[in-house]
Amino acid sequence: MDSDSTVTTRQASAHRYAAFLPRWPAVSAEPASWQGRLGAPPAGGAPALATAHAPRDGRRSAVRTGACAGLAVPPAVTAAAIKVSVLTGGGIPL
Secondary structure, eight states: OOHHHHHHHHHHHHHHHHHHGGGHHHHHSOOOOHHHHHHHHHHHHHHHHHHHSOOSSTTHHHHHHHHHHHHHHHHHHHHHHHHHHHHHTSOOOO
8 A cells, every 4th residue: 555545545534524523513412502602702702813913923922822811710710719608608708
């Protein structure tokens, strides 16, 4: 078997797999909740905008990292506040 046919076979296998991926959520998952539908555009849009409009100088990585970290901070703070509330047996002090 020559290398050209091996590459072609691998590519065909990858294309079949990639063609199945968009259909997987339709056959396996529950419908998305309204909270998920409202949260998905900002969650995907922030890193996309940061990547598209990041400056060309050395700050590009910092801008991308900041955009992604900005998505992780609110859930982490919320989880910490809930944990503190559970451990203290009371409400969340504001």
